[in-house]
Amino acid sequence: MMSDVTERVEETEGEQDGAGPPGGQTSLTQPSPSPTVQDSGLLSLPWEIVAQIASHLPAQCVMTVLPKVCQALGDVCKDSTAWQLRARRLTGSRVVFPVGPREGFDWPTACMEMENLTACWAGVRCSVYPPDPEARVEWRREGDREQRPEEAASVMLEGGGNERGILDAIEGRERAIDGADPQEDPADPHQDEGQEAGGVQIQEESGFQAALQRALQRECVPRPDSLESVPLPPGHYAQINSVLLVGGEGAVCASGSRDWNVNLWDLRDAPGGRTVHRLVPHGLATSHRGWVWCLAARGPLLASGSFDHTIRLWDLEAGGEERGLIPARAVVLCLAFSQPNLLLAGTFDKTVSVYDTRASDPLVTSLQLHSKAVMCLAADEQYIISGSQDRTVAVYDRRAGKTLHKLRLRSYLLSMSYGGSEVWAGDNRGAIHAFSLQGGVLRALSQFDVGHTAVVTGVHRSAGSLYTCSSDRTLKVHLPCAPPRTLCTLQHQEGVSGLSVEAGVLAVASGEMSVEVWRVRT
Incomplete structure (x- = not known):
């Protein structure tokens, strides 16, 4: 899409008298002069229409490509109002954005991030597939003594500290992470093998x-x-x-x-x-x-x-x-x-x-x-x-x-x-x-x-x-x-x-x- 935008703008500028070098092509390294009343084509349109056209391009294109095409189009990315309208289109009109202070807010970056986020994440889902029977896991670093996972996970805090007491004190995070399936937590040092938890019998290594x-x-x-x-x-x-x-x-x-x-x-x-x-x-x-x-x-x-x-x-x-x-x-x-x-x-x-x-x-x-x-x-x-x-x-x-x-x-x-x-x-x-x-x-x-x-x-x-x-x-x-x-x-x-x-x-x-x-x- 970015290359198409560049080609269309070059063709338009090539039609302008004196707007580009011989051959009708505008160099991307040389900014074009601002349009005059005699100009025709895209840049002769009212600024509001140019901004509206640009609003349908990806934010990344507006930020990185248009400034290289010509100076006039580069000014589009400096229009704060255009960015705010773009952001409203992305978030919807019934929400507040940004949530915090508007002064100094980076509208272009916000729009680019929201477009990328929406394009990537809307509709992502999770699924489960059968395990690979050839899957193999190596647990030990070379040179370490062999140690069962249960043994490493059941050790107490050095110095006699009570880990469970600390976790009970800070409660929410640890209880919620462990609490749903206590029999499946390999790192609970106080969960004895074979102990019943929530009516579920826990077996060794389960x-x-x-x-x-x-x-x-x-x-x-x-x-x-x-x-x-x-x-x-x-x-x-x-x-x-x-x-x-x-x-x-x-x-x-x-x-x-x-x-x-x-x-x-x-x-x-x-x-x-x-x-x-x-x-x-x-x-x-x-x-x-x-x-x-x-x-x-x-x-x-x-x-x-x-x-x-x-x-x-x-x-x-x-x-x-x-x-x-x-x-x-x-x-x-x-x-x-x-x-x-x-x-x-x-x-x-x-x-x-x-x-x-x-x-x-x-x-x-x-x-x-x-x-x-x-x-x-x-x-x-x-x-x-x-x-x-x-x-x-x-x-x-x-x-x-x-x-x-x-x-x-x-x-x-x-x-x-x-x-x-x-x-x-x-x-x-x-x-x-x-x-x-x-x-x-x-x-x-x-x-x-x-x-x-x-x-x-x-x-x-x-x-x-x-x-x-x-x-x-x-x-x-x-x-x-x-x-x-x-x-x-x-x-x-x-x-x-x-x-x-x-x-x-x-x-x-x-x-x-x-x-x-x-x-x-x-």
Whole structure:
């Protein structure tokens, strides 16, 4: 379509007297002069008609191709009103978009993202096919001692900590992920073999085998002309808690699991992908000595937070070599980078800690912003936004060194996405919340029911996209308007524990032991 637009415009301009070089062709490298009253053809039409014609072209074409054709058509992409009309056509006239402040909003990017999202995701469905009898899974890293999956999954937190007590305290996320089928959770250290749970007799290895079977069976079926689904072969032997795309191109995926390990996947390899590296410090057999609960990355630096009260730093440019160990005072529940070397951690002991990853003594400051566990974090160079089990959301100004604003909710937040002037978050009841952040003031805009019936474990929002996942076994893709327009719902066999989006690639981690990747078909 883009080449057709270019050819039509060139032909039109070639008919104009003196509008192009000999031969009737207009060079794409030389902008054409603005049309005059004597001009004929496309550029002689009233500006409103030209803008209307351009509104039927893909947003990406308007942004990247028309400016190369001629200066006059390049001005189309500068028309804010035209972009707003396009956005209204995409979202519908009965919704509010954007949900947050309109000042400084990136309309072209939002329209391009919404068009791409709609083209790719509308109508996506999931199906199940019989497992490949030749499927083979290798669980052990070379050099590791052999260990049954049940053994690795049933260990207690080092130091005598009570994992179940912590999980009961933060309740929603863990209960909902595990609660639907407790006999199928291979990582429940308090579920004895043969014990009855919910009237179902649990047999030895049944949970592990059932989860493995589903990981091998599930196949998500996209629209054949838009997306491809890449279920990575299992690389963990316990439930995956966190997934993160790193590197800026959606080419590498990190996953953190209850098997105490962090794995890296190279998505550029063969269709099935492969484990690039299991990140293991020198002298240890696993990445951590407790469940890996959260991940964060900035540039080449990857951070993993664990139930073992530590944060480990990994250098992606050095193949995942360990770069440092940061001791925390409690279970690490969430991580976020506010600057390339400034890492934030939210912990079970009600604290938000700020660390300088370059320093030998990394702790910069500890903030007591809440009265209960800190469940989610988001940040930029100035503000830290934290959500807690005490049902509050706090905004802390790093430059001023003080808390600027605090909101009390009827539920508590477990996942958060912050960009521009908007904050989107998911709570323990399945609702999605939208906030605006301007001048340090956090204002609740709206609360949405998008169809989740349990804890919202992951949220990703950009100018033109919204992804949510829940322990109710669903992942949903929406347009980020008020109310959100849901394009599709993906059903999973187990609760979905996290998602990550980067460069149009989506990675999903569920209660099973594999990572599912969606990307645009090339």
